[in-house]
Amino acid sequence: MDHVDTEVRPSNFIRNIIDADLESGKHTQVQTRFPPEPNGFLHIGHAKSICLNFGIAKDYQGKCNLRFDDTNPEKEDIDYVHSIQDDVRWLGFQWSGDIHYSSGYFDQIHQYAIELINKGLAYVCFLNADETREYRGTLTKPGKNSPYRDTTPEENLALFEKMRLGEFKEGECALRAKIDMSSSFMVMRDPIIYRVRFAHHHQAGDKWCIYPMYDFTHCISDAIEGITHSICTLEFQDNRRVYDWVLDNLDDFNKPNRTRQYEFSRLNIEYTLMSKRKLNDLVDRKIVSGWDDPRMPTIAGLRRRGYTPASIREFCERIGVTKVENLIEVGMLNACIREDLNENAPRAMAVVDPIKVVIENYPEAQQETLSAPAHPTHEHLGTRELPFGRELYIDAADFREEANKKYKRLVLDKEVRLRNAYVIKALRCDKDEQGKVTTVYCSYDAETLGKNPADGRKVKGVIHWVEAASAKPAEFRIYNSLFTEANPAGAESIDDVLNPTSLVVKHGFAEASLVTAKAEKAYQFEREGYFCADNKDSKPDSLVFNLTVALRDTFGE
Template identity: 45%
Template sequence: MQNNKKKNFIDKIILKDIKNDKLIKIKTRFPPEPNGYLHIGHAKSIFTNFNIAKTYNGTCNLRFDDTNPYKEKKKYINFIKEDIKWLGYKWHGNEKYCSNYFEKFYKYAMILIKKGLAYVDNLNNKEIKIYRGSLTKKGINSPFRSRKIEENIMLFKKMKKGVFKEGYSCLRAKINMSSKRIILRDPVLYRIIKLKKHFKTINKWCIYPTYDFSHCISDYIEKVTHSICTLEFQDNKILYNWILKNIDVKKKPKQYEFARLNIEYSVLSKRKIKFLIEKKIIKEWSDPRLLTISGLRNRGYTPNSIKKFCYNVGLTKKENYIQFSFLEHCIRSDLDKKVNRAMAILYPIKVIIYSLPKNYKKIIKIPNHPKIKKLGTQKIILRREIYIDKNDFINNNHIIEKNVHIKWKAKLRYSYVIKSKKIILNSLNQTQTIYCKHYQNKCFKKNSKVKIIHWISKKESIKSKFKLYENLFVTRRPANKKNMIQYINKNSSKTICGLVQKDIIYKMLKNYIQFERIGYFFLNKNIKDKNITFTRITKLKKNKKCQK
């Protein structure tokens, strides 16, 4: 896939590296933190790292950044692995963990201390933040910055042994408190965490490295050649390189950044998604309205559609927002030529074609796909009693009154033209049954204003639930709002009880189908319900009238 497209800036970097060193073995990695589910932004990173490895005959590691026991949980490990496999990727060897390298991290930290490039600080988090300064104000040296090397070694060993309580001290790099880059103002390398067990190492460690310290060393240990991440880590690159330079390693990996993925009417931040769950806006990470990979899977998106999206979005250095409609375009283009068509009724109204005999039965052979003959044909049955959709009978603003006859005419898809002769209303003054007379197709002109409508014979129908989803937010960029809860779309989810054909399961291709004029649907077998439940993946781009 990647070879067929114009090379992006990372491709050009890799090709240049290969040219300069013919023996280079490309190795990338995908390093998620197991503190939530993966979202489509992660899918882009997965797509990038795994496809680069494949394109240049290299390998890609899966490494879990498990350096903060307060945030990470073992359950997320399995969800992440499942998502990667579902997307169709296989990592090199066994999955790896930063915790596998804790002994090595400790030794490298000691190297920095012995070089006078790291010190144990007793300022608390709030004080460190104040001393660090701001973009307009230089930082101030910690009063503990001038500790002697021997004292720092002794204190760091005590930290490791658990002598100090949590938050009492930390290990900081000694770089430059006057630097214009805040990241270089003596960043924290290690902190004490004793009140929470690590899901993997349990109580073996009570000091844990920060992401900035562990990430670059993990890349080095695994012999990663190209450490590819998003632009928010651009400033961290300086620290990445500083650490590798000062722990005296050879063949250093190089970090490259691309723009983070932003999609309209959605939030991708795990922190914000957790907030939505806490506020009970959504129940779980796999909600179909979310752009988590599991949410997209529950919505009915295919792995190929997500990869197609990532491929077409591409890699750039410029931050921008992608239209949600482009994601919908990718699933439509993936399903369009693969899935069969069928008719479904979301809001049923009974129609009795009184001009047909009571035992009337007409078998009609129709194509599974209007443009692709190889998908074959199906049979539908027309009988005297059918169901149509109320939206096809009358527009929602029109009120039918008792004893008032409405002249209404329509053409049944693949069959007769029908005209209303009598309308039966229920106690709420709503249309309950329409009595119609049928006419041959010669009464129908292709250029006439007669609407072609969908129908299902009563005897061939079965009840079904339709889950219809819209964007979770009504504003294009909810992540930028101070209170994003105010912009929740209250109509983002609804369930409708309608009708489908009894043999619908046999007309579907791998649980997918297009209900004409309504959209692409996915038969979600994970939903525990007695009724058949269809989830709408996306609406159709246009509701075109089929002249037949």
């Protein structure tokens, strides 16, 4: 078969292993899998794994399965199954054949447990949870054998059948692998491979009251599916010993070309949490609005914020695949989305913090329609219409009564150009009781429409605006990092590093064309940043825009 084109795709240690396996004939086709547990929403760390597994399968003309390792019915939900499928598709990938479930192999896995019992390699243990921990030992002290460890295979078969029939209570007993209680690796000290759970399963229904543990199920599922390269994060490095032990001791799988596990470093990004448990805590305590809150690193949250599949795939490509744990700068992620949107996002104008402008020499009853490009360099995207009239809104930060020469915006008695429109000159302003400017009165030069005024006058400043009569009221949600520390996972308490300004809500106006803005589709609001219509709250008569990314990086962005 054809190998990956390394001139197109940079190599890494996993690709080197695959190249060697194909060259030696150990494998003739690459088979990978993405095996999430359906107990929560996927985050950008999972996106790295998705891109790696599906990307390798694509580049080597192989196959990639989507398999749900659904071994814990108490924490799993069919809604998670559906959301994970949506996330994989949204990222631009399609799995091979039907969706796979580890629960679909429960009958086979049960038979493999019986095989280990018959070989004297598994036993039913009646130690309770506290006793099991005590017998396991510590990192510096070896464990000791369970008093039930030497039960005969015949007795264990009978006890395991009673477990299957529901004759023992939850926690009363468990089936354990007989490995090595003195091993320096805690995971090898007779791990539990089956436990009693009287729980309804979203796929298997009520057929089972015993469920295999993840470590026992995962490797067997890989082997059943013919996975050639089982790729996971470094947190499972020690678990590889259980993975290998199980497959080495089952007759169907103890073969030279059986599946092997390879670990790579998990994704860690500045100002971001990747722990599913800690993210769940943020949701439960309503620190965020839900799993799809745009401040969350979940794929649902990134999607709601306006990130594109292409930008996330590019980010995963740039960070590479290594065994070295590191903390990725958030600016790298921002650069990927910014580059994508700079090239592809249509332009529009919106005023986030508005003050009114009245052009006194513009006819009161007159309104005209100006033309502006949808994108500054992509003419094929066409143009958009901009209503223009006597009254406009501009951003409050774009006006000062006095300013030095470095300030290139509107100043009393100075001129500035309205983007895609006329040159105006500030004459005077009104203020409220707190001294805040509310209205700026200007004049305009009717001969200065467009980028090349007829009189050749050069005006240094250009500001954005919207016409007041046609403008649509809009809510703008300005998102920043959820945390003030680059490594929030290292904080003693998450509450100590929560950013009080992670969400700032402002109310302003958007140009009329944005009433048809599609949810999740980002626009560049000129001079403001990239925004998209919220996929839950934005309606044509009540526009809500989320900040995707600023035009440049700022602290904790």
